[in-house]
Amino acid sequence: MxxxxxxxxxxxxxxxxxxxxxxxxxxxxxxxxxxxxxxxxxxxxxGGSAKGIVVREIDALGGEMGRCADKSLLQIKMLNRAKGPAVRSLRAQADKITYPKxxxxxxxxxxxxxxxxxxxxxxxxxxxxxxxxxxxxxxxxxxxxxxxxxxxxxxxxxxxxxxxxxxxxxxxxxxxxxxxxxxxxxxxxxxxKTGTPPRILRSSIDFSKTKPEYGDNERLTFSFENNIYYDVNKQEPCFLTYTTKKTHEIINKNLSKSSMYGGLDDIKGVGPRYCPSIEDKVVRFNDKERHQLFLEPESLFYDDIYLQGFSTSMPTDVQEEMVHSLPGLENAKILKYAYAIExxxxxxxxxxxxxxxxxxxxxxxxxxxxxxxxxxxxxxxxxxxxxxxxxxxxxxxxxxxxxxxxxxxxxxxxxxxxxxxxxxxxxTSRAEYRLLLRSDNADLRLTDYGYKLGLISDKRYELFLEKKKNIEKCMKEFNDIRITPKENEYLKEIKTEVLTSGISLYELLKRPEIGVQSLTKYLTNSYDNEVLEQISLSAKYDGYIKKAMVEVHKMEKAENTRIPLDFDYDSLHNLASEAKQKLKEVRPDTIGQAMRISGVNPADISILTMYLKG
Amino acid sequence: MEDTIAAISTALGVGAISIIRVSGTKAIEIVNSIFSKDISNVSSHTIHYGFIVEKNEKVDEVLVSVMRGPKTFTVEDVVEINAHGGINTTNKILELLLVHGCRLAEPGEFTKRAFLNGRIDLTEAEGVMDLINSETDVARKMALNQVNGKVSSMISMLRDNLAGIISNIEVNIDYPEYDDIKVMTLADISLQIGKIEENINKILKESQSGEILKNGIKTAIVGKPNVGKSSLLNRLIGEEKAIVTSIKGTTRDSVEATFNFDNIVLNLVDTAGIRDTSDLVESIGVSKSLKLIEEADLILFVLNYNEVLSEEDYVILDKLQNKNYITIINKIDLDKKIDDSKLQNVVYVSALEDKNIEDIKLKIKKLFNLDKIKTDDLTYLTSARSKAILIKVLDSVKAVKDGLIKDMPIDMIEIDLKNIWNLLGEIIGESYDEELLDELFSRFCVGK
The missing domain is CATH 3.50.50.60 (FAD/NAD(P)-binding domain)
Structure with a gap:
């Protein structure tokens, strides 16, 4: 039992x-x-865009994926570094033997x-x-x-x-x-349905015809416990190659042999839009001369290379031909053929x-x-x-x-x-408040839940509370410390406009050209980079963050307006019939949830709200 | 079940034909009971000639259109009676319908039903409401335009352009490893946002003129006694027309009369004395004038060519500085005594000799940008709701531009772009949330 x-x-x-x-x-x-x-x-x-943030969230709640990935890294990088903090996300190559073990x-x-x-x-x-x-x-x-x-x-x-x-x-x-x-x-x-690409024998690939892609030089972890298990200088690279004209010809010639293009006539499964097979890509984007492919190592313990971007349901002989048309893979040995799965x-x-x-x-x-x-x-x-x-x-x-x-x-x-x-x-585009759902603040968002559930240890929670306290303390310093024109020499040095009157350190940090590290010399205490990062983000993106909070607040009322589970949608005869049907299918708990149902229009929501009030 | 409603749907009065519209489950049954022929089983969307009868007596010779739901304006069964006009006959038919079980429709109730039954979207509904309320021909054309979706297609276009940019940014974020996809830059956005701003401003400006066309201009005529305000008014209106229609008791509290010329409506504020030429009326004091100026959108300030400017005139002139006003110097048939060197927006007229009166009308049109409106190509937004949204759009446009100046990361700027996209969708009632994702995956080739 x-x-x-x-x-x-x-x-x-x-x-x-x-x-x-x-x-x-x-x-x-x-x-x-x-x-x-x-x-x-x-x-x-x-990891990957948005997914890397999910791993951080799992970790903050006391789940295992982040810790386990940290122990199994082949390489790791922060995606979208050049973009804003909201869309930065960790992506790692994980060893397929080590991770499960x-x-x-x-x-x-x-x-x-x-x-x-x-x-x-x-x-x-x-x-x-x-x-x-x-x-x-x-x-x-x-x-x-x-x-x-x-x-x-x-x-x-x-x-x-x-x-x-x-x-x-x-x-x-x-x-x-x-x-x-x-x-x-x-x-x-x-x-x-979904699909997976072929696996290639590492030693049969001529990597000189491909371009290596390395991880970041910085020590990175998914888990907020920050335990480093890998050597930053010994990361396994991935390699970039492309499809060729010949690849496209082979695919077009054999299209009817692909399971998904007529090879099988009983396909019922719906495949993911964001993971098209290489056949799909060639057919739908026929004006594109080549498609990017990545050669990703699967493990240090065996020799399979994963051919990312090349998922297909072609028969094996065609797969051989296709793979051999790729630069660097002319003599490649396929260890495992690609397949589609329903x-x-x-x-x-x-x-x-x-x-x-x-x-x-x-x-x-x-x-x-x-x-x-x-x-x-x-x-x-x-x-x-x-x-x-x-x-x-x-x-x-x-x-x-x-x-x-x-x-x-x-x-x-x-x-x-x-x-x-x-x-x-x-x-990331599925999250309307993505500016609030960042990789850097997953712990601030969710650790309290994890601790209350008993999934975060006392020791880790104490460290978390200390980090929070330090953020507050650091913020106070930034607000209290005033910088006067006396510092103009230094400001010139860090290539920012000089001052004519005093401003707070926090105001100074708002300038786009100023990095938080160049201001730490004014602080009384020293702080972790993680702490400084929070101050920096809040200074630089204050306006955007506030706007997002306003949006959250606006939706709060709708999110809190409950719809009875047994609400009789049929009694609202002026509700559009599509909306009626969708509402009956989903039976939303709240108006906020009802607003997100596709096919339920703002007009339907106002009618619904009218009746809930009445 | 909803009850069956009826109303006269054409303007009562002079027209050759008036239409009485009936909508609801019992529409056909009720009309059948007062019609000379049996229409209970006729096909949908057919027209029938016959008579409206009351106790075997012919009331009027009519054409009756029978349209069964759902392919009707209200989605319900609809019957329209084309009567031969005359206020009395039309009213008589309506009364008969009410006696036989119809309820008199509230203003805009047909449209409301069309909207609630999902026949038209909010923009169209508002358009039709405007149609119902419109008073002049131009306003009516504007209303028709909105129903036809001209505004919608204009906004759709702006929105489609935005979707292209947004999905490009999204794909850059979600698939950063694809270096063969174009990377959206701040410069690309800058170019597009400029276009959007320009277009929205254009729509807004035109919609402002549109509102003036629809609702009329709140106008005050001020000036000292004996400058000729009432004779001027009579000239403006034209003597062949009835002077003013009193619309007391409407919501426009202080508006007492409304008249139009060249399809422009002027709502006169406080006409107490202008209509009568008695001394009482002409003796409106300065304080009263100042109050009128406060209220009005347009002030016609009348002066006498034959008189020097008084202290009171200067007080009024001072008050006019931030208003739309026209200085009308009347009585140019007399000798000049006025010092007009410092006056602005001046028109010289003689009400007595009917000289230069047209100049006043031209000046009004210019003042409100109405001279630029082509009455046959109207794309104005006419509802307050849409306008309010467009103003919000401009706020977001400003936020985008601020972001560009501050060199913000592109994904931050995209937040405001998405906001604009959503707001534009609100105007035309599009809210399909997978739209952007569809766009993304149809335009870009990504995935494993």
Whole structure:
């Protein structure tokens, strides 16, 4: 008898089971193959635009992904350094052997957590409430709560050219019953697809024809614990190459052989818009002479190179031809062919904000089963599902992160409010308050939650409080210290306009050309770079930050105006019928949420508001 | 269920034909009960000739259009009765409809239903409201234009240009590793934002003129007794027309009369005495004049060519400095005694001899930029709501420009660009949130 069973050992499953166990609940993680726990079946990379911020958020809440990635780095860089602080984000190449090993080690050393190798056939439900799971071998395991984090394994089909196999990534057995059993319980099942590019033998590539891409020279970490495990000077480079005219000719000539372009006539899955196959790119952007491709090392322990940008569902002989048309890959040996994978997902609009199902009590879902894509998106949901499962067991209110305080909140609200059209990936443009959701302040935004949940240690929390105190202290110094024309010599030296009367150090810092480091000599105390960065950001982007806060404030009323769950939308006959239908599907909790439903217009909102008031 | 409403939808009076519109579930049934033929089963969108009858007596010879929902203006069943005019007959038909179960529509209620039933968007609804309320031909044309979506297409164009820039910036942010994608620069934005600002300013300026056309200019005629204010007014209006229509009790409190010339409406403030030529009226004191000036958008300050300027005149002149005003020097048929060397915006007229009266009208048009408006190509925004949004757009334009000057990172500047894009969407009622993402993925080739 367990309190929590997590089905699936991917990135969502790992975070969910760790959160459950760490919050003191007896947890079982069931996975098809222990060797594939925390596996990275697609690119050997963690983070990226927006996603890197999610990893920081996971860390601030007490999740594992950031720490584990820090221990497994091949290279790391801060993206968008030349742009504003809001869109900076960490991206790392992570070792595909080390990362899963480190994660497994953490799972195994966590008390309250058991791991079992098995396939789950069905969830067991009594009176609309979870009682446990049924394994394919007929075993029943009782549990108060079940969290499904099955990834792409539900009715998974691997497709290469005109062939289709019932199979998960790595030739694993897929879960053949669970999806159908969920459908029988009333879940709306939809088919999604994604793809992955070929893997190439490192020694068969002529890297001299490609351009190396290195990580940053600065020591960087995802986790706010700031433990450095890698040597900045020994980072593994990626390499840049391009498709050629010949590549495009080969693709165009063989288009009908691609699974997605007629090779298979039974494709139902919807693929992600942001991950088009190379066929898609060549067809849709036929005026483009070449497409960028990255050669990414997968691990220090084996020789696979991941060919980013080249995902395809062409048959293997065409893949050979295509790969050999690339500069540096003329004699490349393909270790693993590219494939497309189709899998089942549920309708995320049937979830509550806690990620608990609206259909079955004590059932939670997280990750690709909810229609997302990406390791980070999965981990973020897994963490929230694990936390909320624990809170539910404790009889406490769920943790619901707001759009204005985290990308994870944006992600979950989008899933529940808008549903998905294609596999969902986080993008900075999905966050309307992205200036508030920065990589540098994820700890300031979320550590309090993590600590209250018991996922952040006392020691780490003390350090966090000290950082906060230092920020306040430093800010006070900047405001109190006055700089007078006496300092003009130095100001000339740092190439800024001289003063005619005194101003505060903070006012001086507002000048775009002045870096915070050039002013530290005026401070009484010395501060960490992290602290100074906060002062600098607030000085330089004050106007923008204030405006964002005003927007948050404006929406607050709408976010707090609740709509009764059983509200009769049909009684509002002047509501547009599309809006009526959408509102009935989503059943938003608040006016704020209703405003975000596509197909619900401002006019519908004013009518709805009118009736809620009346 | 909503009740069935009816109203006369053409201006009552002189017109050859007046239309009575009926809308609602019982529209056909009710009209059928007062019509000489059975229209209960006729096809939709057909016209029928016959008579409106009351107790077997013909009331009027009419054409009846039957339009079944949802393909009607209100989405409900609609019947329109084209009657042969005459206030009495038209009113009689309306009364009959009310007796048979219709409710008299409130002003704009058809439009409200069209809007609530999703037939038209907010911009169009406001346009139609303006149509209903418009008083002059030009204003009516403007209203028609808005319904036709001229404003919408203009704003759509601005918005599309912006979407291109925004999605380019987004793709630069979300896919920084793609160095074959154009990198948006502050210079690119600077160029575009200039265009947007120019266009919005143009729309706003024209809309201001548009509002004046629609709502009229609040006008005061001031001047000492015996300068000829009332005769001047009569000349302006033209003697063949009825002088003024009293519209007391409307919301425009202090406006007492309204008249138009060349499609421009002047709302006269306090005409108490101008209409009568009695001494009482002509003796409006300085203090009263000053109060009128305060209220009015246009002041016609009348002086006597044959008189020197008094101290009171100077007081008034001083007060006029920040207002739209025209100095009208009347009685040029007499000898010149006035010192006009320091007067501005002057028109010399003789009301008595009907000299140069047209110059006053020209001057008014110039003053309000109305001379530049081509009445057959109107693209003005006419609603206060849209205008308010456009002013917000200008605020954001300013924020973008500030950001450019301060050399802010492009993603900061994009925040305000997105704001502009959203505001423009508000005007034309577009709020599809995946729009920008669609744009991004259709324009740029990115992904694994």
């Amino acid at each position: 367990y309190e929590i069973i997590v089905v699936g050992g991917g990135h969502a499953g790992c975070e969910a089971s760790l959160a459950g166990a760490r919050m003191g609940h007896k947890t079982l993680l069931i996975t098809g193959n222990i060797d594939n726990i925390a596996d990275m079946p697609c690119n050997p990379s963690i 480190n994660m497994l080690k953490t799972l195994r050393s966590t008390s309250n957590l058991d791991i079992k190798e098995a396939l789950v056939k069905d969830i067991l439900v009594k009176d609309g409430k979870i009682t446990g799971v049924l394994l394919e071998d007929g075993t029943v395991i009782d549990s108060s709560i079940v969290i499904l984090t099955t990834g792409t394994y539900l009715n998974a089909d691997i497709m290469i050219g005109s062939t289709r196999h019932r199979e998960g990534p790595h030739g694993e057995r897929p879960s053949n019953y669970l999806s159908d059993n969920l459908a029988k319980k009333g879940f709306k099942i939809r088919r999604l 899998y089942d997902a549920i309708d995320s609009r049937d979830l509550k904000f806690s990620l608990e199902s609206k259909l079955i009590e004590n059932l939670y879902t997280a990750g690709q089963i909810n229609g997302t894509s990406g390791y980070e998106e999965a981990a973020g949901q897994g963490l929230v599902a694990g936390i909320n499962a624990s809170l539910k067991l404790d009889g406490k209110e769920p943790l619901i992160l707001k759009r204005s305080e985290s990308y994870i909140g944006v992600l979950i609200d989008d899933l529940i409010t808008k549903g998905i059209r294609d596999p969902y990936r986080l993008l």
